[in-house]
Amino acid sequence: MRKLTVRYFIEGEGRIDLQLRLYAGEGGLDKEIKYGEINRPGLALAGFFDYFAYDRIQIFGQGETAFMNQLSYEQKMKTYSDFFSYDLLCCIFTHDYVPDKLFLEFAEKKNVPIFLSKRGTTRFITLFVHVIDEIFAEQVTLHATLVDVFGVGVLLTGKSGVGKSETALELIERGHRLVADDMVIVKKIDESLLMGAGSEILKHHIEIRGIGIVNVREIFGIRSVRNRKRIEMVILLEEWDSAKEYDRLGLDDKKYSILDIEVPYITVPVRPGRNIPVIIETAALNQRLKKIGINSARELDEKIKKWIMTEGQK
């Protein structure tokens, strides 16, 4: 992962968009953000420095600023010099509150960037956690293709040459949307959420053997692509192996593990003449049904069992 510095809060490619304004302490912009965590420095300001998480991002809300306001100059001098004796990462003031002159002097001297945010504290923290969690999320790069099929994020995997890209192309042609071809960056945003996206340079390009590399967005238009999609099922495409037994019922739910998250998984055998895109569409719709609690295979099974118990006994 790239080294993340405080500078990313205000500039650079891959800028962390928290809508912050740098107010002071420009000299500290190259400090590295090691943890995606925050600290409310209320206790530290009150003089309690045990467990002071100085290397986290300090968030000053109305409570902190009100406390600072009622301090006398001497008290401020003492509090701030203690506070700034730590190697602070940066401070963010919410409600666009501009800290007092003495605080800013300390920040400049110690090279601690001071940012202002227009948002209220809770709103800002919500946004911050959302944005930062994604940056610090565990990630893996998979050799697969990700398509949004009827709103279901379908990850197509399989050996090279099995026809992932061709299948994706056919799905796009049928009105579905491509997220990434051949290389999918998967992030674990949450314990149950996997987000897939393409790499920045390859974005929405697809390689079709015989044609070469084509730009899907340019050819099929903006509606044929999307930038990211939650991965909700995995479909493994493999060459038809007549010796292998494929699932005929769909009664058992198989799971595929990505970054320790279990994703529903099916294997689709590929054979000339088999319409793979239609099969994938059906699988995606079936997955949606399962999600709302309708399992076609299981319901049919129940029906048959009931029939056997009643009619079959006559």
Place this chain on the structure above:
Amino acid sequence: MVEKDVIVNSDAGIHARPAMMIVREAMKYPCEVMLIKDSVEADAKSIMSVLGLAIISGSKLTIRAHGEGETELVDFLINLIEKDFRV
């Protein structure tokens, strides 16, 4: 499994044509072969994966192959990269 490291020296890095040379060679072998840069793995048989690694001059690359023909393929690819794709 065979694994070898190489530093890419060609000024333009691995752009479309060199990537194609790697993929074309890799496709000749039945083994699985991966290019690894900064712990990101890419299938060397997929041109998009190889391009997606964004390999620039000076990048350290690991080539890992597994299966039939692994040794020859890794040696060939190392040679190709070291000779700046002028083979």
